[in-house]
Amino acid sequence: MKLGDGVEASIHCTAFLAGLEEGAVLPGAALAEFHGVSPTYLLKHLKALVGAGVLQSVPGPAGGYRLARRPDQVTLLDIVFAVEGRQPAFRCGEIRQRGPGAPDASAFVRPCGIASAMLRAEAAWRDALSGTTLADIVADFQATGDPRSVARGCAYLEANQRRQPSSR
């Protein structure tokens, strides 16, 4: 089982944006620079996060990204769904209906027990992801992160965030 590496970058970026002042945005280039990833690589994921309603994109020369909702309203599952899609990891190919002598479709009205068990396990994974919000991630980082890392993040945001005219 594999999650794309865009998940790590996307959670770090969205958690970072939770530190913006109210109404401010951060340019995509700054998000990429701070996290040491290429802007074009990150842009794909930022677009997906905007498309899923996790981020807002403010266009124009003073534009950038910010969270579309409060950090306690954005779960890790929201971010994983945005970046990886909502399809289950387990893909049921209805293998039970194949092979010589398989009965007709009327024998397979009830879901396959194997697929059901696999999807129950994924539900446990999704439940755990939806039980953690960006607010939890940020609170944990502020409480347990190395003070140098916390200070670096604050200073970078302060220097690079763009306050919007409408929020002044």
Add this chain to the structure above:
Amino acid sequence: MKLGDGVEASIHCTAFLAGLEEGAVLPGAALAEFHGVSPTYLLKHLKALVGAGVLQSVPGPAGGYRLARRPDQVTLLDIVFAVEGRQPAFRCGEIRQRGPGAPDASAFVRPCGIASAMLRAEAAWRDALSGTTLADIVADFQATGDPRSVARGCAYLEANQRRQPSSR
């Protein structure tokens, strides 16, 4: 997130092998035929299941595959690990250590809170998978599967299993 489609075939095949008579084996070609998949495709996964100690392979003209343990001793997690490997789906690239002005490694002794949250969710998934055995899958199939499917499986096993000289 994506699981390889070998997982579905592998669970169906191992659950099917749980129906063998004691000591009997089923040729790989018969396993492939019954499940409507190509023998070469299936062989890769059967080898992985043997390598992981889920299946035993009996060589020779009367050879084939059987479970290496009792069905109640084989969990869905054993099968997923065998086919997909044990690596977590979430790959932490330590993105927190990148970018300009990042502190040295001494600031990152404590695991990243984001990676920890993602791995906690995977632990929930693995716990669920390890809580379901092949015996559970077989019992559910016998209790709730369509009688035509159950009868088809029994007849195919009866016709194609190979009793070993040592078990006669």
